[in-house]
Amino acid sequence: MTDNELASLLTKVEALIDTLCTGEPGSLASIVRNHFSAGGSRVRARIALQAGSALGLSQTICVALASGCELLHNASLVHDDLQDRDGMRRNAPSMWLAHGENIAICAGDLMLSSAYAALAQAGPKAASMITHVHLRVAHVISGQCDDLRLGASCDDPETYEQIAAAKSGPLLALPLELALIAAGREPLLGAASRAATLFAIAYQMLDDLGDADRDAANGSLNAVAVYAAKGITNPRRAVREAAVARLEAFEQTAAELPAGLAHSLVARAAPIRLALGLQPETA
Amino acid sequence: MTDNELASLLTKVEALIDTLCTGEPGSLASIVRNHFSAGGSRVRARIALQAGSALGLSQTICVALASGCELLHNASLVHDDLQDRDGMRRNAPSMWLAHGENIAICAGDLMLSSAYAALAQAGPKAASMITHVHLRVAHVISGQCDDLRLGASCDDPETYEQIAAAKSGPLLALPLELALIAAGREPLLGAASRAATLFAIAYQMLDDLGDADRDAANGSLNAVAVYAAKGITNPRRAVREAAVARLEAFEQTAAELPAGLAHSLVARAAPIRLALGLQPETA
Numbered sequence: 001m002t003d004n005e006l007a008s009l010l011t012k013v014e015a016l017i018d019t020l021c022t023g024e025p026g027s028l029a030s031i032v033r034n035h036f037s038a039g040g041s042r043v044r045a046r047i048a049l050q051a052g053s054a055l056g057l058s059q060t061i062c063v064a065l066a067s068g069c070e071l072l073h074n075a076s077l078v079h080d081d082l083q084d085r086d087g088m089r090r091n092a093p094s095m096w097l098a099h100g101e102n103i104a105i106c107a108g109d110l111m112l113s114s115a116y117a118a119l120a121q122a123g124p125k126a127a128s129m130i131t132h133v134h135l136r137v138a139h140v141i142s143g144q145c146d147d148l149r150l151g152a153s154c155d156d157p158e159t160y161e162q163i164a165a166a167k168s169g170p171l172l173a174l175p176l177e178l179a180l181i182a183a184g185r186e187p188l189l190g191a192a193s194r195a196a197t198l199f200a201i202a203y204q205m206l207d208d209l210g211d212a213d214r215d216a217a218n219g220s221l222n223a224v225a226v227y228a229a230k231g232i233t234n235p236r237r238a239v240r241e242a243a244v245a246r247l248e249a250f251e252q253t254a255a256e257l258p259a260g261l262a263h264s265l266v267a268r269a270a271p272i273r274l275a276l277g278l279q280p281e282t283a
Numbered sequence: 284m285t286d287n288e289l290a291s292l293l294t295k296v297e298a299l300i301d302t303l304c305t306g307e308p309g310s311l312a313s314i315v316r317n318h319f320s321a322g323g324s325r326v327r328a329r330i331a332l333q334a335g336s337a338l339g340l341s342q343t344i345c346v347a348l349a350s351g352c353e354l355l356h357n358a359s360l361v362h363d364d365l366q367d368r369d370g371m372r373r374n375a376p377s378m379w380l381a382h383g384e385n386i387a388i389c390a391g392d393l394m395l396s397s398a399y400a401a402l403a404q405a406g407p408k409a410a411s412m413i414t415h416v417h418l419r420v421a422h423v424i425s426g427q428c429d430d431l432r433l434g435a436s437c438d439d440p441e442t443y444e445q446i447a448a449a450k451s452g453p454l455l456a457l458p459l460e461l462a463l464i465a466a467g468r469e470p471l472l473g474a475a476s477r478a479a480t481l482f483a484i485a486y487q488m489l490d491d492l493g494d495a496d497r498d499a500a501n502g503s504l505n506a507v508a509v510y511a512a513k514g515i516t517n518p519r520r521a522v523r524e525a526a527v528a529r530l531e532a533f534e535q536t537a538a539e540l541p542a543g544l545a546h547s548l549v550a551r552a553a554p555i556r557l558a559l560g561l562q563p564e565t566a
Contacts, residue, residue, distance in 0.1 A: 020417065024425040027432065079392060083385045102366045102431050105388060106424050109362060112392060113424075116399035117417035120410040127403040127410065134303065134400035141389050141396075142307040148385050149310065 001053040006046065009063055013045045016067040016121075020114035031099055032107050035074065039090040044069040047264040048175035054260030055183040064122035065129065065178040068115045072133070073171050075111035076140060078104055083148060084220070112137075125182050132181060136170035143167040147221055154221055155229035157242070163221065164204040169197035176261060191256050198250035199265055205243035206272055209236060244276050284336040289329065292346055296328045299350040299404075303397035314382055315390050318357065322373040327352040330547040331458035337543030338466040347405035348412065348461040351398045355416070356454050358394035359423060361387050366431060367503070395420075408465050415464060419453035426450040430504055437504055438512035440525070446504065447487040452480035459544060474539050481533035482548055488526035489555055492519060527559050 017036055022029035045066040052062035081089055082096040082104045089095070096104035119130050143166025154160055173196030180188050208215065208223040215222035223242075227235035247269060254262040254269075300319055305312035328349040335345035363369070364377040365387045371377060379387035402413050426449025437443055456479030463471050491498065491506040498505035506525075510518035530552060537545040537552075 024421040026425045026428060028425055028428045079388055083388060103428065105362055105366060106428050109395060110421060110424050112395055113417050113420040117414055120413040130403040131400055134396050135306065137396040138307045138393060141393050142309045142311055145309060145311045145386065145389050
């Protein structure tokens with residue numbers, strides 16, 4: 001897929017998201033419209049469009065599943081920010097802080113509902129895709145509950161990885177998985193899920209290395225604190241080494257997938273590898 | 284449909300709701316399971332099953348759409364209770380009060396997602412049904428936002444009715460509408476929606492007559508306060524007369540629908556009529 005083709009499809013994704021979220025006029029519609037026009041890198045939409053293109057799916061199906069994945073991700077951001085009391089998102093006050101908790105609940109609900117409406121446009125396999133999406137959404141919600149419950153009290157790296165995997169793995173895997181379902185390539189679902197989960201864990205560990213001090217102050221779950229609580233002498237180095245190992249496992253798994261399927265995710269692994277290599281050891 | 288057939292299908296609805304909401308083990312699963320086992324009259328599931336039976340739909344489709352409607356309703360209860368700070372539900376502390384705000388957000392999200400997964404099992408028209416459900420859900424969310432914004436400051440009976448219609452009409456109409464879509468009877472969607480909306484307004488007005496003092500104390504939207512703010516001398520009587528008029532319009536509209544379609548809703552109109560006739564005038 002050329003950059004021009006990708007840009008053209010991304011425009012259609014924005015249009016479908018807008019149609020589904022703002023069909024009902026009112027104050028919520030303009031708040032949600034502002035949320036989407038205020039930024040976001042549309043990583044999940046790009047992954048879906050590249051994967052769909054690699055598998056030869058129609059543009060309509062690619063746009064439907066890319067929009068669905070992006071809507072799910074944004075629904076989770078809006079509700080997670082409220083639950084975690086994160087006050088900033090995309091360099092601006094997050095939705096609950098800017099518009100109140102009730103609007104944030106409504107906006108997340110609207111995005112979640114819109115995601116399923118987008119997927120209903122994904123052609124003859126739409127029902128299978130929706131069934132699959134619900135399994136993944138249920139997994140993410142369960143991971144978020146565990147994260148909220150455990151918070152900084154977790155002292156087991158394995159539990160940490162399970163939570164990190166449950167929180168962001170499923171929504172990152174979905175663009176690949178849905179493209180595979182639409183193309184009738186279900187036997188590859190396991191490898192796609194493993195690849196995305198490994199990527200998600202590596203990404204989360206890198207994020208935690210940068211946020212270790214802030215998370216410690218907030219009492220939020222952070223890999224560095226988990227490794228430290230486990231008694232590991234240099235927890236930052238241990239987290240970095242674990243992240244590098246997950247990233248390498250991701251790259252191996254992605255290589256087993258059909259050519260181009262995980263192109264977008266593999267491209268995003270390079271700067272993570274660089275950041276992990278350059279991460280200064282301050283502990 | 285006999286009472287035994289209805290009871291048998293309701294058991295299948297409970298089983299499908301349980302499968303979809305509690306597939307992911309953990310604390311949230313048991314909280315959601317307790318929510319559904321703690322009661323609820325399953326009005327929307329009954330309406331869907333009766334309507335589906337009247338239109339000759341298969342048991343699988345009837346159960347799928349009944350479960351979807353019931354899940355949507357419960358998702359809205361859990362999030363609305365949190366937003367409205369209603370502390371009691373089904374004679375017990377509501378979910379946010381019993382388990383915290385974050386669990387209530389997660390539980391409502393899980394139920395909303397599960398609703399779409401249920402509808403994905405509703406046969407060849409599932410995608411059309413899901414598209415339709417999203418329109419209605421977006422309408423309900425918009426109504427909830429307006430309600431939260433206006434609260435007790437509303438002094439226009441017409442605006443009040445629009446909010447009441449938007450808040451509960453769509454989710455009450457859905458069981459009828461989805462049965463019609465599944466049966467290919469889309470031309471009747473408008474009449475089904477009008478009937479359910481009129482019923483919802485009458486029901487809300489009756490509810491408001493009972494809750495007038497409490498809502499006035501809480502600053503919640505209530506028809507009696509709206510009519511009083513408008514300068515109507517006997518607002519309770521005026522609300523009761525308006526409710527009777529909406530109920531009669533409902534009965535006329537329901538009579539235009541195919542035999543048995545609105546059976547469950549018509550049966551529920553009788554006690555409302557009785558309650559409206561017996562409502563003491565205390566103002």
